[in-house]
Amino acid sequence: APAYFYTTWVKPDAKRPYAKILLVAMDMRQLDLGMEAGSEDPKPLTGPPGVGRVPRDPNVYPRIAACFNGGFKTEHGNYGMMLNKRVLLPPQPGAASVILTKDGRVGMGSWGSNTTIGGITDIEKDDIVSMRQNLDPLVDSDKVNPSNRGQWGFVLPGTSMQTERTGLCVTNAGHLIYAWGEETSATSLGKAMKAAGCVYAMHLDMTPHHTGFMYTTINAFKGKDYKSELLTSKMGIDTDRYLLYAPKDFFFMTVHDPKPPALEGVTWEADPGTQPAPS
Numbered sequence: 001a002p003a004y005f006y007t008t009w010v011k012p013d014a015k016r017p018y019a020k021i022l023l024v025a026m027d028m029r030q031l032d033l034g035m036e037a038g039s040e041d042p043k044p045l046t047g048p049p050g051v052g053r054v055p056r057d058p059n060v061y062p063r064i065a066a067c068f069n070g071g072f073k074t075e076h077g078n079y080g081m082m083l084n085k086r087v088l089l090p091p092q093p094g095a096a097s098v099i100l101t102k103d104g105r106v107g108m109g110s111w112g113s114n115t116t117i118g119g120i121t122d123i124e125k126d127d128i129v130s131m132r133q134n135l136d137p138l139v140d141s142d143k144v145n146p147s148n149r150g151q152w153g154f155v156l157p158g159t160s161m162q163t164e165r166t167g168l169c170v171t172n173a174g175h176l177i178y179a180w181g182e183e184t185s186a187t188s189l190g191k192a193m194k195a196a197g198c199v200y201a202m203h204l205d206m207t208p209h210h211t212g213f214m215y216t217t218i219n220a221f222k223g224k225d226y227k228s229e230l231l232t233s234k235m236g237i238d239t240d241r242y243l244l245y246a247p248k249d250f251f252f253m254t255v256h257d258p259k260p261p262a263l264e265g266v267t268w269e270a271d272p273g274t275q276p277a278p279s
Contacts, residue, residue, distance in 0.1 A: 002027060013185075019188065025175055034251065036052070036249060037249045041247065042079075045090075063254040066215050069237075071133070071249065081130075093115060110137050164182055164236075166180050
């Protein structure tokens, strides 16, 4: 099988040729997307916040291959999130969104006019398991910043709009791409994702210490029998952030389990025969 991840970089800003956007392409034939709420954000309307760490389910964590940051804090837009059928914050009409369905599919697009879960073409309301929103779409079809939004989040006082920014986008083939720029604008981030072949993109979190992508190998949490490695040493987050304690929401990628659903009294085993190469 091919690798799960492929990485490259682009320089989309002709006026700032030193500014690079790192891109990680994720093979969604072999990977599944998951999400978790942080221990502080999003701030739910009712009930407790999220656990702020990857699942402790022994059927899940050994298959986690990567983790990366989610969206803005609640106070910076109140963008919607639903996690495992629990609505932390209701969806905002028109916001860029990523959804997960109960059969493991991932969808990206702009939310409709409703402020409740549902209303997505060809997707039943009960099929939606989780959802996360952030800002307007950064790329839609062939256009970067289709809504002509001028403000893409707040930066530290006294600095320009060039800061650490991240995004998530999808290609026509259905593969996801994560983008990270150390010193970039939202427009440049969108240009990079469009150049990578994405047809829809959403802006994720921004500013130093809030963004990062890490590869993981988790055998056990007891005794810290795990390893995590940042995509680049320029990222300012701790390598334990999503494994042990994350104040903000995040996404994680698991290696797809190809086995059929469990049946009582049946144990599935991989066929030892040589499998043909994918066409």
